[in-house]
Amino acid sequence: MSNVANISGVTDQSREQADLMLAMARRDKSALSRLYDALSRPLYSLALKVTNDSAEAQDIVQDVFLQLWQKAADYTPARGSVFSWAATLTQNRAIDRIRMRRRRAEIITESGSEIHGGVTGAEAATAAESLGMQEQATAVRAALGGLAPEQRSAIELAFFSGLTQQEIAARLNEPLGTIKARIRRGLLKLRDSLSLRS
């Protein structure tokens, strides 16, 4: 089991976060506080990476934690780890924001929103410098490094830019089928590298 599995798989840490969700369902605010301490940094970093806007990233993180707080009773470990649930919520909200920003820009004929590129080497080098997640981040970066560049760029565009399948294909100047195949092969390889098989 890789280091990444320590935050995403069935581990002590993920069990502890599941226990915090149970306590939050009983309206224990200290549990919310502890879950925030554990997850706020990677979630905020993700939201900031996608939106490139600190105020929006803060809104998204607050919104996600409030949803976890309000829906804590609905959580079951069978749905996956708390971290993956929270990260998925964060990514969805961040992408909704930048898509809404684009639509608004189209309507008022202002300039469109900027699409951010993939994770650069310099950015990756600064990733997860504290909070005890260096090892996990290192493992993810190593797994990403094992992907073919074209697989990596397709997956990064999908995750961080909010582009649709068709937009990714247009951006990379490849047929849609090719993009789908790259994403499939790349994500499966990442999963295997991170020992996250079902």
Added chain:
Amino acid sequence: MITEQHEELASLHALGLLEGAERVSFERALAGHAELAALVNSLVETSAAFALVAPQVEPPAALKARLLAAASATVQSESAGSNVVSFPLFRWLPLAAAAAFALTALWLGSKNFALQQENLSLRTEKELADIAYQTAQGQLKERSFVAESMINDLGRQLREQSDLTHLKVTALASLAGNTQEARAIAVWDPVRETGLLTVEKLPAIADNQDYQIWVVDPAYPIPVDGGVFKPDAAGKAVLTFKGDKPIKTVAAFAISLEKKGGVPKAEGPIVLLGK
């Protein structure tokens, strides 16, 4: 058995790339396919790990305090019950009845219309005005015989009280991912230049935030401020509103999420919009 196509769809789903009918169809297939669901779960876990390769930035310390305050407010609202904004009932009875009539139609229509609403989500990337128009029109088409008779009966009662033909009744549609269940009806009286807004299922917001309603009048270059409000724990609110400028023609209503007390010009995300 997992096929290559399953793997492809599961990968796209894990990255949020499935949209519209393709997404609905895949989620339906997931419900009865344990092996496929397990594959999706493993790929969602994989994609979630991407959060760790974004450049790590510490959130501002104030954010935690804001979050805990908002959570406390939620608990207090749950125990305190409804916190609906008060308004003069008798004076606004016709407007309130009209809003209730429209909400009833929406609720009954939505029973059979949930799937189409799913397809009308933000990910369809259609223009804002089209979403609002299609949602309202679709819901009206789907209303049941019972709803129609209720509407006719209510309408007859309303006509006996006053002539409502001059009122503009608008259903506002969701524009943000976390407000897809939200319902809002704005009723505008052009004679009094006053409106009544009724909302349900709006997401909770922090203490330092307010929802703000805007009236789009073509006479002005930017939407006219109609005031701020905060829904109760169930996401409900009812309020009367006026523009901060004289309003001659109402082209649309919009609701945005702003800092507490509101802003003179919309800055935050528009969460609901209707023509």
